[in-house]
Amino acid sequence: MDLAIEIKDLNHSFGKKIICNNMNINFEYGKIYGLLGRNGTGKSTLINLIGNQLVCKDGEIKILGKTVKEDISVLENICIVREKEFFLKDYKVKSIFNMHSKFYKNYDYNLQKKLCRLFEINEKLPYKSLSRGQKTLLSNIIGICSNCSITIFDEPTVGLDAVNRNYFYDALIESYSENPRTIIIATHLIEEVENLLEDVVIIKDGDVKITDSLEDIRKKAYYISGNKENLNSIFELENQTPIKRFGDNYTYWYYGDLNQNIKDKMDKLNISYENISLNELFLSINRKDVALYE
Secondary structure: OOEEEEEEEEEEEEOOEEEEEEEEEEEEOOOEEEEEOOOOOOHHHHHHHHOOOOOOOEEEEEEOOEOOOOOHHHHHHEEEEOOOOOOOOOOEHHHHHHHHHOOOOOOOHHHHHHHHHHHOOOOOOEHHHOOHHHHHHHHHHHHHHHOOOEEEEEOOOOOOOHHHHHHHHHHHHHHHHHOOOEEEEEEOOOOOOHHHOOEEEEEEOOEEEEEEEHHHHHHHEEEEEEEHHHHHOOOOOOOOOOOEEEOOEEEEEEEOOOOHHHHHHHHHOOOEEEEOOHHHHHHHHOOOOOOOOO
């Protein structure tokens, strides 16, 4: 297993607010990952730590087997596409492309031209005249064309309509097929990226809740329903608020393996179970623990 990024025991905080709480994550080379979390949950901070925009003081981050302290040049293998706009607002689009392309040794200028035509980006226009969606697309084009070993997109569809979102994802997959690399898509919009992903990392309030393959997540994510006492006789649900409640019937989310022995016990206790989607799991994990009626 070749690791593109290896994160060990990573902690980071701003003042008293913990942003990364003892994070341990491996990103393998040549896979597409979803880095999933609500806005403000620590995705962008984690990305900044990976890219050395924030200094890692507690824990360890290795890029292609080396830390930045061991070899600063490992950062040349990373392209981070951010949600924020470029500050060079008076520059022409072409100038912005030219400046940023020089950072990436495998930058594909021909693909850049094709994507500009696809997304109707006029390279002669000043950056400040572009719409919010066009500015997002300009950044995404740089990310796709960089062909970096590790390419990270932080909320890459801000301001994009449905058509351009689909065009972007199609272009990303086609580029990945031609030049396999590690791609990380940080987003809170789960449904539109689910079918692109191979592996998933879900974070909440600085904690890594799940890191697994999408294939296994689809096997291990469930809604379980039944009498509360019966449910608690098998599962530890005391600190979890139910997803739904109807009379004495409670529904909770559950993540893990349900072997045949457990399923047999559930059947005897009239506990039902059904697999749920990645989006349903994400919503369940981030559901506020507030019960309107007890």
